Amino acid sequence: MVQLKHTWWIFQILLLFVSIFFFLFGLDLLISSYQLPDPFSFIMTFFAASFVLLISAALAITFLIKMIRVYRRIRNHS
Known part of the structure; x- marks a missing residue:
């Protein structure tokens, strides 16, 4: 059971x-999108980079909150 918790x-x-x-x-990617000379490429790269930023930040916050909740629950039961 301990191995499962560490995993x-x-x-x-x-x-x-x-x-x-x-x-x-x-x-x-967002910073490099400002280097592009073509406006269409800039818009597409800008929105793609924004989408990647949004999803990755939301996932990072979710994993962090989940770890904090489990840590608090473990600390209160000990």
């Missing part, structure tokens, strides 16, 4: 790091 924490931390990676990737 859950490792999995949640891994998912948090993946979502932070995609957040940084979306931020880099």
Whole structure:
């Protein structure tokens, strides 16, 4: 049972790091979209980067809140 608990924490931390990676990737994509000379390419890249930022930030916040709730529940039961 202890191994299952450690696996859950490792999995949640891994998912948090993946979502932070995609957040940084979306931020880099957003910054690089301002370098594009074509207005159509700028608009498409800008909205794609914004979408990546939105989803990755929402997922990172979700994983973080889930870990905080489980930690508080474990701390109160101990």
